[in-house]
Structure formats: structure tokens, C-alpha cells
Amino acid sequence: MTAVEDRAGLPSDEPAAPEIGKARRRKEDARLITGKTTWTDNMVLPGMLHLAVVRSPVAHARITHVDVSAVREAPGVIAVYTGQDFAEEQGSLPCAWPVTPDMVNPGHPSIAVDQVNHVGEAVAVIVARTKAAAQDAVELADVDYEPLPVVLDMERAVAEGADLVHDHLESNTSYHFVFDAGEMGTGSDTDQAFADADVVVSRRFVQQRLIPAFMEPRSVVVQPQGDNYTMWSATQIPHILRVMAAMVTGIPEHKLRVVAPDVGGGFGGKLQVNPEEILCLLIARRLGKPVKWTETRSESLMTAHHGRDQIQFVDVAADREGNVKGLRVRLLADMGAYLRLITPGVPALGAFMYPGIYKFPAYRFECDGVFTNKVPTDAYRGAGRPEATFAIERIMDELAVELGMDPLELRRRNWIDAAEFPFTTVAGLAYDSGDYETATQQALELLGYDELRAEQQRRRESNDPVQLGIGFSTFTEMCGLAPSRVLGSLSFGAGGWEHAAIRMLPTGKVEVVTGSTPHGQGHETAWSQLVADSLGVPFEDVEVLHGDTAISSRGLDTYGSRSLVVGGSAVVKAADKVIAKARKIAAHLLEASEDDLDFAGGKFSVRGTPGTGLGIQEIALAIFAAHDYPEGIEPSIDAEATFDPENFSFPHGTHLCAMEVDTETGFVKIRKYACVDDVGTIVNPLIVEGQVHGGLAQGIAQALYEEAVYDDDGNLTTGTFVDYLVPAASDLPHFDTGNTVHAAPGNPIGAKGVGEAGCIASTPAVVNAALDAVRHLGVTDIRMPLTPERVWRALHDGGDGGERATARTNAQAADSTEGPSMTGGAL
């Protein structure tokens, strides 16, 4: 680590080194490492009552009778509500993305009234003096259910005569979404491309169901004050939540303030309007008392939205020389029982990324959104793009095998060359900048590719029981969500702009208000770096305010790797306006023409007159006093800006995984992982690296460890951290990371976004590596996660090992064999 050069250590007349690019330690850390945090569950208000939710133990049933009389008699219980109590006022939880005009949305009550459609759905809410009293009373609720057929398997759900999740609907299909490049004019006819092709490779991939599993369980506090309400919630989206909660409950928007205090991770899982948020509002309104709900981990895994869960049918067409000619993708996407905030949009967002970095002349995408009796799916880190990247990077390897080509050579032959940017793809996206060859070369060096290939050869020749494989993933993603007009064309219910305000305080200190709401990303640090450079003020003089709709009035929050790209750009634009306003004051006070003023290092000076000048922090004091300023302008240099990007940004990179596969036990172990990412301009290399690491962990976890499993009755059998395997330190390798930098042309920072890169890129690299190790033994696919049982079955029984395998994973197996072991033993 390069030592941090503090401004305090520099001579005062030397310009400070730019903050952008510095590995600043985070401002956020001081409270987080000392336990002086404000998690929502830490909040205690006078008279506060606690909620516990009675949840359905069955996946699909009519509610025939609810008896809560015993609950009412329990010690400490103040009230109990069932679905009938809120039937008239609860409305429907919002779905903001009707991806087709005829999409079927059955509506989603916050609390079930007469039917439950997945295990864990709320059927009653208990309000008590203490959380323990509320929880104790849960088992006193007596609910009778009349079972309905349980629909779990997507392929069966869309078959003729299938049982229905919502029996008032005609089928289990919510929508049929199509993108056809030929029809859109962005490509040629796909059927013709396949008819003319020398080679067609078709595969079926399964994106298993995943759980975001943020570390801080969800928590909500609502305080009523007259007809005003303040809601604190562990959410990624206080601004969106405010709008949506107002629309759902009828509480006027200006009477509702939403605060996201310290939030412990989200990964898309807190990009949601939760039933419990609405129920807290409704109950606080009824009782006129502050209420709190905090979930247990089991509740979280069972009822917070899940991610992925798609079946992908992928066809690729090519000529004998390995030039790709066409791509066809058909998806079944599991919606779960209801459509939540962006449930239907997740696979549709991925639609545009299946062509990856390759120059396909023809492309067609179709997706059916399918209802099942499971908890709804929605955004999880990457949201549509990991699925797309997995499909294209896996099928490129399959095509290479079919053609007898080196998988890297096949990629090179078809990827967009550096000189071709900006490049409009067959999906109609204009990729902004990049250089896939350079990133790949660096990644090969980081991995030690040639040595590992030589070792792989030796192991093959000696029939080593532990075989070695190398997997590629040369990926790109669309980030910086999003140009508002594009979102409009995709029928999304909101824009994609972001807002910022800068307040220049009399003492020269700076308050930056951002509409982008962090939950671990380090906005306070990175935004301070942006403003320190823009305004030429010390890093320490900048305070970043966020996450409270009473302070940050406009915002669209944090998801889709948008914060720096869109929110950071709004901050820079606001700073530009501050400088423009201050320039007029400076010209007046310096008795010079505005045109003759230079602004550098936080100081306006008259060109050609060294030694003179006025600092922007001095101007802040002068305009606060307002004794002497030009006629015709307002006495303020504060400014705000709303930035709406004109295009997405397109980070890219090359991820390489070297994997050892024990052919006797099925145990897989990452030998080495190397990646080179291009995320555009890097504001803080420490934060960028941390985001890549965390993304890698989650992407590798999809490949090797995690799967949300339901039994035949629709019970989640991975409902605790005993069974849902978030990897521990001992389950993950060291990562060798690097960067190339091609600034994004579409925003003033040049940033492309980094939050999802590692998660999107890594999964196919890991699976491709495992297959590369054992393909010569006849294995062509292994179902994720690559548990030892699945790997062993694929080796011994053929197929993808997934049909008979349980959810027992590498990590669990490791507890009973040798190798790294899973959680639980350390303390």
C-alpha cells in the first residue's frame, strides 16, 4: 500500500495531490470499528411496541379460519391483526416494472387475507411490549389451512393442464418478453443465421435460486407524530420506499419521511418495498405508537426476496472457422408467487447482455416469467447480467470444444477489438470503451497461465487423481443505471437520474447531499474525494449527507453499480455550479472580469497576477455575510444538480480461474484466481479492490456453495446459515486482481461502475475451470453449485450430476474429510 499523503503534511503553497486515485482510508470506518453505529434495530423510542409476524407453514392453501383470541390474552400483547383487519387499506405491494403491456400481475397483499401462496407469507401480526412477548405469542395463533396443489417446478408449471398458483389467472405465465434483433433492426434474421450455420451448439443451463443474505437482518421502526410518520428502515432505497409506501398506504408523501441509517449490506436484497414496512406503517397509524419489527435470520432467508432461479436454453451458431453467426436464448424465469418491485425486470435486464463482448450478427431472446409457490425473486447482485454472462461464457467454451478450438482463441476471433469502440451490439447497446486484449494479457500473466497449462498436461498424462483446469470469463456488463429515457422505453416505472446538492458553510466547510444511499460502499469517502478535487478543499472539510428524505429530498438510491457513475457525477456537476456562482462573487471582490479568473486548487486568481486570489472557502464566508456582492444575483453559492446519463457504462474484464478437481471424491478447490477489470476511472483503489473481492466471493459462492432448496411441499430446506452456505474465509481463495483504465466517455468522472463486476464475471470462470479439468473424462456439464456429490456423480454417472444430488456442498463435505472447513468450529 502506498502511504497516504495527507494534505497536512504538504507545504501550504504547493498544490495538493489529486484526491481522485488516492487509496484514502474510509471515513465511515471510525464508527463501524468501534460499535458506535446506528443500525435500525439499535433504535429505542419512548413507548415503542414490538412486532412479531405469524407466518404460513404451508406453501399454497386457502385460509379457512383464523383464531387469535389466545394471542390477545397473552402477557404483554397489545394487539393482534390478521389479513382481514387490513384487507381494505393495505393495497398491493408495488411492482415497478411491467415488462410487457399484457404482463399479468396478481397483486401482492402485505398480509394474506384468504389465501397463502408461499411458505413464510404473513398471516397475522402481533404487537407487544417486548419483542420476546410478541414472539412468545406467535405459537398461540390458530390458523386453519385448506391445502391447494403446490407448484414448484417451472417446466411443469408452464405445461398444459398445470396446477395454478393463482387460480383466478389463466396460467402460471406472467409474461412473455421478446427481444429480436432482426425485428428491432439491430441485427439480421436469427432463424436464417442458424439455418446457414456450419455448427450449432445447444445447451440447457440452470441458474439456481440464491439468497442475497446481507449480514444485517431487515429491521423497520415507524414513529407516528400526529399525521406525520417517520420510518427508519434497513433499506437500500429510502427515496423509492417513500414514494411507494405513500402510494400503497395513502399516507401523503409529504407526511412521510424515510431514513436509511447505517445499513448492513444489501446486494439487491434491500432493493425492495417489504410487507413488514407497510405493516409497520399501518399499525403505527392505527395505534398512534412507535413500532419496531426486526427479522430473525430464519425469517430473512425464508421471506426476503431471493435471486436468480432461471432455466436457460441457449443456442449458438457458428461457421467452421469459429466465427459466431447467431445466438438464441429462451428463458424460464421463476417469479415466485408474486411480482415484487422489479421481479419481472431482472431477466429482461439481462436480455441485452447475452451477446457479451462478441460480434454476433443475429440474436433473439425470449423469456417467460413463471409463477411458483415460492418466495418472489428480485434483484440480487448483478440482476440479470450474471445469468447472461454465465450463459454466453459457458456456451463459448462449449462451442470451442465442438470446433476443437482453444477457448481463448475462439473468444479473440469474435470479440470487439479495441479500435472498434464505441461499438453498437446486436442487442442495440453502444459499448463505450475498453480493450479486451490488454485486460486478457494482464490476467494471463497474473495467473501464470503457461505454467498452469503445463501442469495440467502433466496431471493428465500421469492420470493424477487430482486434475487441473483453467476457466475463462471475458465479460462486460451494463452499469450506471440508467438513462431515464431508456428506462421509459423499457416500461420501467421510474427514471435513472441522480441528484446532489452542495452547501458551502460559512466556515468554509462543505456539506454534500447525495440521493445515492450507501450500505457499505464507502460513498462518504469517495464523494469527499470528488468534492475535494472539484472545489479544491481539504478532504477532511467535506461531509457527505445521505439516506434521509428530510435531508436528501431527491434521489433514486443505490443499485446497479450506479452510485459513482450517476450519483457521483451529480456531485461533480453540483460542484461545477458552485464554482460558477463563486466566480461571479470572486470577480466582484477581486475587481476583475470573470473571464480573467483562473480557478485552481480551490482559489480564484487573476490571470497573470501571481500571488493574488481568493479561496472558495473565503468566498463562502463573504457570501454568508453578504455585505458586498454583485447586483442582480442571490447571496448564495450553494448549488444542486440532477444528472441523467445518456448511455449506460460498460465495465469489462478477464477473469481466470485455475481449479483442482479430485476425481475420487468430487472435491473441487480453487488453486488460483486472477482477474483484470476495467471499471473506468478509479476514484479510490482501495474501495474498488474491496468491491471486486466481495463480488468475487458471491460469484464463486454461486458456482460452488449456495443454493436455496425447497422440498416437494414448498418448504425452504436451506432456511438457516447451517444449510444456506455463505462461504467463510476458509472457503475462499486469495484473489489476484488488477485493472486497466479506459475512462467512460459518458460521465464527467469517467467511472464505469464496480459493484457487480466480480459477481457477474466469476461464476462462469469457476464452472468453466472445473469442466476444463474433467472434460477429457467425459464430463460436459455440472449443475451449480458444484458440490462434491454433483461432481462425483457427473464423473461416474454422466449428466450434470444435479438430478439426484442433494444440497450437501463442498464445504459441508470438508467438515468430514480433509481440506478447508466451513463455519462453526472456531469459537
Add this chain to the structure above:
Amino acid sequence: MTPITVRVDGAAYTDDVEPRTLLVHYLREQVGKVGTVVGCDTSNCGACTVHLDGEAVKSCTVLAVQADGCEVTTIEGVGQDGLHPVQKAFHEMHGLQCGYCTPGMIMASIDLLQDNPDPSDDEVREGIEGNLCRCTGYQNIVRAVRSAAAEMRGGGDGNGHVSPAVVDTAAAPHVAVQA
């Protein structure tokens, strides 16, 4: 209700608790030590880790009555004379993002270093495997623990900085800028 007397972060508390009360709930709800958090209900995540008479425990697996007569140290008390070297190292090495696992991770790491003052990367990974982090991918946590270990052994400069010879401190990536 059962009366207990516990010393928490240096101060003595005498309280009546239900016998079923978990230590973590006692700390959070009765003592007000909300720096210690709850992350799961199966003792897998370690977010609630505190020291009980100097040894790390998951405070969701200890009853408050079992802590009667004991000394409890939480994240709020571990650096009462300034930051503990492990706290400093987590900051210096970017060993946290959202920070929810951090109190438990720091308390577990301090315990690990008491047992093994000079752990290898693998020993750190195995030593903290009872604590889950969803943000960092653990690499910078490993760096932080090894950096703190070096400082606690006397190899640091007192600011969480240690020489590259002691531990690989290359936390920032090599940034190659193309034209």
C-alpha cells in the same frame, strides 16, 4: 427472574434477567451495548462475538445467567485507551465494508491473536471461519489480522502501518493506465 452481576467493558451491572435471556440480548437490550449485533439464530455468523473472561464467545450461545460474576468485553470496550491494533488494522487494510460483521470479526481476531501471535494467511482464514462476512471476500480481513499481529509483536510503527517485509500490504491494485 434471576439476579446477575456482570462487569461489562469495565463497569459493574446488577440486573434481573429471565433465565432464558441470551447474553447478546442482555447486552443489547438491558446494558445498551448495541455495538454488539445479532446476525443469525444458529450461531453460524459470529456477528455477536464478545470476550467472556478474556475468551471469545458467540454471545448468542451464552445465557446471561452464565455470565454472572464474569467480565465481558465488547467492541465498545476493547479500545478504551484508544483504538486496539486490530481495530486500527481493519481500518488501514479496508477490512470492512458495511461493517455489520466487523465487531464480531474484530473480537474473534483478537482472540485468535492471543492464541497465535503470528498466524499465516491460512491460519487466519481457519481461525476466523466461525465469523461470516458478506462484503469483503475476506482477503482484506486476512491482511488486517496479519498486519495487527505484526504490530502487536512490535513490527509496526504504531499506526497500523507495518513494513512490507513483515506482511504483504499491497492492498491497492496495480493500476495500469492505457492511453
